[in-house]
Amino acid sequence: MTVKISNIYHMLAYAFRSLNVGGIAQMGSEEFENLHELFAEIIINGMRKQLKRGLPRRYANQSEELGNLRGKIDLQTSIRRTTMVRRRLFCKFDEFT
Secondary structure, three states: OOOOHHHHHHHHHHHHHHHHHHOOOOOOOOOOOOHHHHHHHHHHHHHHHHHHHOOOOOEEEEEEEEOOOOOEEOHHHHHHOOOHHHOOEEEEEEEEO
């Protein structure tokens, strides 16, 4: 497998730009045996910064057969799966992750 030089150049330019923006440019004169170690250090420092800010959270759509009402009833699916016979309903709801 060959990697074009221009691709590596663009990756390094992006990494250097994000190092300057993120304030990680002061890595000192640390020596790396190969590019993999350098990239790993960049990823580790970027992840530390992201974890300090907090991981992104959002609402995820969920659909489940439940014994109690939660969110909206999906009546069509409940009828199709005959869940009402077992006193359960198929519900659609948002869950914060």
